[in-house]
Amino acid sequence: MPEWPEMENYRGLLAERIAGARITGAEVTREKSINVPAARFEAELTGQTVWFVEHRGKHLIFHLDNGKRLLLHLMLGGLLAFGTDEEAPDRSVQVTIRFAHGNLYFMGLRLGYLHLLSAKETIARLAKLGPEPFDKRLTAESFRARFAGKRGKLKPSFVDQAVIAGIGNCYADEIAFQAGVRPTASVPSISDETWRKLYDAMHTVLNRATALGGYMEMPLVEGDTLTGGYNEHCLVYDRGGEPCLRCGAPIVKEELSSRKIFYCPNCQREE
Template identity: 65%
Template sequence: MPEWPEMENYRIQLAARIAGQPVTGVQVTREKSINVMPEQFAAELVGRTVWYVERRGKFLLFHLDNGKRLLLHLMLDGLIQFKPAAEKPERSVQVTIGFPKGELRFIGLRLGYIHILTAKEVDAQLQALGPDPFDRRLTLERFKQLFAGKRAALKSALVDQHVIAGIGNCYADEIAFAAGVRPDIRIPSLEAADWERLYKAMREVLHDALSAGGYMELPLDSDDTLTGGYNERCLVYDRGGEPCLRCNGTIVQSEASSRKIFFCPACQKER
């Protein structure tokens, strides 16, 4: 699933390609991916200009010149491509939005969606989201307070979008590894030094992943040489049975609260 680095990477690249550009056409091949009839969806978009692209957690918001928003969530397997209209898609495309320089194609929106909403509707839908990992108001103390009273495993809390918005399965494991704690440790067992390392690790891991284009390997277009570069740099996620790059031990794949977890028993001691 695309997480904070993947969606921020998309936001930055899409802003450079479509901000200030008018919508020239719309094609919907899966009606369940949108929230209105295809004819209304097209009528609402064609001729409108995308002013800018915003991200909130794992959501992207396309701000239109009439004040409305396109709210996108890619869910488990959604992807985005920006391709010339003449280039045939290699995968099934659920929604296509045309611009003067190419087509914005939303792929794999069988669970994901792109809805056209008013600003108030967007705010109501996203009001329960937790703070962004890089919110300037998210100090170490505030970070610790977000987990207060929780007794779940660390990973379950890190991926809870009501706690912090944007972290998912991959980066929760990577953050726990960087902080030297196991993803299945219970929140009450964490000590002050653990919280300090987790807070620092969260920002460092997400920043590094963004700089490498995230871990999902589907370039936005032919000029995109960044997207997916972090996949080979993951230290524990999806590496069960492989040697730890830090200590040469063996990465373990296990399960906590019905979620897969990956960790190094030598680097992340159990308490």
């Protein structure tokens, strides 16, 4: 599932291509992926201009000049592509938004969605999300306070979107590795020093992953060499049995609360 770096990568690439562009048409091939009748969706979008693209947690928000918003959550398996008719992806496309210079294709929206909402509705839908990882108000102290009262393990708490928005399976493990603590550590047992390391590691890992284009499996546009670049740079995630890049010990793959976890038993402490 796309996480903070993937959605930030999409936001930046899309802003370059569709911010200020007028929508010339839309097509819906799977009505369950949207929240209004297809005919209404297509009619309300056609002729509108995308003012800008915003990123919130694992969501993208397309701001339209009529005050409406398109709220996107790709969930598991969702992908985006932008290109001409000739560059259309060889995949099942659920929604297409057309511009004079190309089309935005939404694929894999079996669990994900693209909803047309008012500004008020969008705010309400996102109200329960925690702060963004790079919110200036999220200090090391307030970061630690977000986990207050949590009695379980670190990873399930870290991927709770009401705690911090945008961190999921991959980056929770990568952040824990960077901080030297196992994702299985009990939250109440984590020391103040380790919380500070987790806070710093969150910024280090997410900045690095974003700079490398995240781990999405396909480019957004023809010639896009950025998207998916982090795939080759994961330190522990999806590397079960492979040697740790720091110490050479085999990376452990386990399951915790129905989620895969990856960690180095040598470099990461249980606390």
